[in-house]
Amino acid sequence: MPSTDETSGWRVGRLARATGVTVRTLHHYETIGVLVPSGRSEAGHRLYADADLRRLYRIVALRELGMSLAQIRETLDDGADLGAVLRAHLVHVERSIDRRRALRDRLARLCTRAEEGISTDDLVTTIEGMAMHERYFTKEQRETLARRWDELGGDAVGRTEEEWRKLAAALRGHMEAGDDPSAPAVRPLAQRARELVRAFTGGDPAMYASLERMYQNEDPGTVSRGVMDGEVMAYLRRALGALPHAG
Amino acid sequence: MPSTDETSGWRVGRLARATGVTVRTLHHYETIGVLVPSGRSEAGHRLYADADLRRLYRIVALRELGMSLAQIRETLDDGADLGAVLRAHLVHVERSIDRRRALRDRLARLCTRAEEGISTDDLVTTIEGMAMHERYFTKEQRETLARRWDELGGDAVGRTEEEWRKLAAALRGHMEAGDDPSAPAVRPLAQRARELVRAFTGGDPAMYASLERMYQNEDPGTVSRGVMDGEVMAYLRRALGALPHAG
DNA sequence: CCTTGCACCTCACGTAACGTGAGGTTCTAC
DNA sequence: GTAGAACCTCACGTTACGTGAGGTGCAAGG
Numbered sequence: 001m002p003s004t005d006e007t008s009g010w011r012v013g014r015l016a017r018a019t020g021v022t023v024r025t026l027h028h029y030e031t032i033g034v035l036v037p038s039g040r041s042e043a044g045h046r047l048y049a050d051a052d053l054r055r056l057y058r059i060v061a062l063r064e065l066g067m068s069l070a071q072i073r074e075t076l077d078d079g080a081d082l083g084a085v086l087r088a089h090l091v092h093v094e095r096s097i098d099r100r101r102a103l104r105d106r107l108a109r110l111c112t113r114a115e116e117g118i119s120t121d122d123l124v125t126t127i128e129g130m131a132m133h134e135r136y137f138t139k140e141q142r143e144t145l146a147r148r149w150d151e152l153g154g155d156a157v158g159r160t161e162e163e164w165r166k167l168a169a170a171l172r173g174h175m176e177a178g179d180d181p182s183a184p185a186v187r188p189l190a191q192r193a194r195e196l197v198r199a200f201t202g203g204d205p206a207m208y209a210s211l212e213r214m215y216q217n218e219d220p221g222t223v224s225r226g227v228m229d230g231e232v233m234a235y236l237r238r239a240l241g242a243l244p245h246a247g
Numbered sequence: 248m249p250s251t252d253e254t255s256g257w258r259v260g261r262l263a264r265a266t267g268v269t270v271r272t273l274h275h276y277e278t279i280g281v282l283v284p285s286g287r288s289e290a291g292h293r294l295y296a297d298a299d300l301r302r303l304y305r306i307v308a309l310r311e312l313g314m315s316l317a318q319i320r321e322t323l324d325d326g327a328d329l330g331a332v333l334r335a336h337l338v339h340v341e342r343s344i345d346r347r348r349a350l351r352d353r354l355a356r357l358c359t360r361a362e363e364g365i366s367t368d369d370l371v372t373t374i375e376g377m378a379m380h381e382r383y384f385t386k387e388q389r390e391t392l393a394r395r396w397d398e399l400g401g402d403a404v405g406r407t408e409e410e411w412r413k414l415a416a417a418l419r420g421h422m423e424a425g426d427d428p429s430a431p432a433v434r435p436l437a438q439r440a441r442e443l444v445r446a447f448t449g450g451d452p453a454m455y456a457s458l459e460r461m462y463q464n465e466d467p468g469t470v471s472r473g474v475m476d477g478e479v480m481a482y483l484r485r486a487l488g489a490l491p492h493a494g
Numbered sequence: 495c496c497t498t499g500c501a502c503c504t505c506a507c508g509t510a511a512c513g514t515g516a517g518g519t520t521c522t523a524c
Numbered sequence: 525g526t527a528g529a530a531c532c533t534c535a536c537g538t539t540a541c542g543t544g545a546g547g548t549g550c551a552a553g554g
Contacts, residue, residue: 054368
């Protein structure tokens with residue numbers, strides 16, 4: 001009759017201290033059925049057997065791997081293949097990391113912009129721009145971009161945007177001075193622009209196609225995040241077209 | 248009197264469709280005070296003004312950055328510095344990514360082990376070991392150890408553990424026989440122990456320092472995964488100390 | 495005039511994994 | 525015998541809503 005065995009067994013407080021969880025947690029685990037003490041004393045106090053202790057160790061281990069208590073219960077009760085469960089969970093965690101990374105990238109870009117002084121309205125437009133990216137690039141492409149971005153670091157990304165801004169200003173200068181887009185003075189600017197675009201696409205034609213579609217369909221000011229307007233954009237397109245094919 | 252203005256203003260359903268949130272969400276935002284409609288119709292229907300619409304766009308934008316509604320409310324109401332808020336949130340997100348990544352690494356290692364066939368008990372000891380390792384070894388050191396382990400293969404690792412077990416038993420024999428730790432009969436055991444430790448550290452002094460710190464601070468039985476207890480450990484230390492310096 | 499149907503309303507419970515009391519009982523040591 | 529530690533059972537609070545339940549307001553059709 002293990003349910004009335006008072007001579008041995010752990011009481012909640014001891015078990016809690018021994019395993020690093022709280023008494024409340026053990027209560028909770030009982031109510032949801034993930035760890036039911038194998039006995040009670042006459043006074044109604046919980047009594048945990050050694051088997052309960054071992055089960056608790058496993059619960060804590062799986063919990064620290066980020067699994068839900070419901071999953072833990074299934075895994076322990078149904079004797080599921082632990083390897084398969086862990087592999088599935090690994091996939092889950094990796095996806096969540098990707099999502100967090102995408103979020104981190106968005107925040108990082110916003111923060112670099114914030115140093116130039118960002119208003120709440122800018123915030124809205126910037127986030128809309130990010131949502132726009134998600135409409136034109138596939139998930140894989142966005143992940144590739146995120147990784148590349150990650151390797152470069154926030155500074156380099158900020159410098160690139162700053163360079164685009166200067167490029168745009170220079171192009172506008174030439175345009176307003178009436179220079180032809182194929183003029184020798186414009187050529188280095190176009191060449192640098194082509195390099196920057198190539199750095200973005202990584203030379204991947206599919207990536208380039210996505211970028212093109214985005215620039216074709218969306219408002220130039222929005223898509224370039226205010227770096228250039230439609231006029232400068234058109235001027236740059238002509239300058240790029242006048243470039244010899246191999247860079 | 249905007250609170251009775253019925254001629255203009257958005258009703259919940261329209262506003263919800265326009266912004267991509269649900270009606271229930273708008274109800275919720277009102278109860279927690281993050282977006283209170285600026286008016287009601289005579290029948291008690293919510294009426295949102297254009298200012299409410301703009302506020303909702305901001306709320307959604309900040310929400311998609313992973314901020315809590317309470318934070319959003321503070322940020323929008325107190326006119327807090329958006330840049331500072333975003334930077335703080337970025338730090339928060341980066342920390343959470345680091346935690347997830349550490350978790351991913353643990354899971355990945357467990358999965359590779361699972362292919363060799365892992366029991367739930369192994370899981371517990373392995374996870375405890377990993378948690379302990381992470382407190383004493385740097386990330387680089389752990390990667391180095393993982394590679395070395397991988398190259399050796401599971402068999403070699405098992406043999407090493409078996410050898411430690413035999414070493415511990417032999418040391419315990421000498422100890423209980425009253426032999427001095429510096430006795431000639433103990434010397435070859437200590438020398439072999441030193442070789443095994445050297446194989447673990449790969450001769451790296453920093454790795455050795457980390458290992459030392461771990462053995463100094465943790466319970467001998469736990470850290471050696473049950474191979475030796477505190478007494479045998481102390482005996483081995485004295486035996487190692489009695490060894491000539493160059494091996 | 496009545497019904498159908500849609501948009502709207504206000505409760506109010508459920509979610510995950512416990513934290514934090516509240517109020518009462520039992521065990522243990524002095 | 526009594527103090528204090530340990531135990532017990534409710535039961536509400538946390539996040540950001542989802543999901544009905546049951547009722548009202550308003551326009552169109554029969």
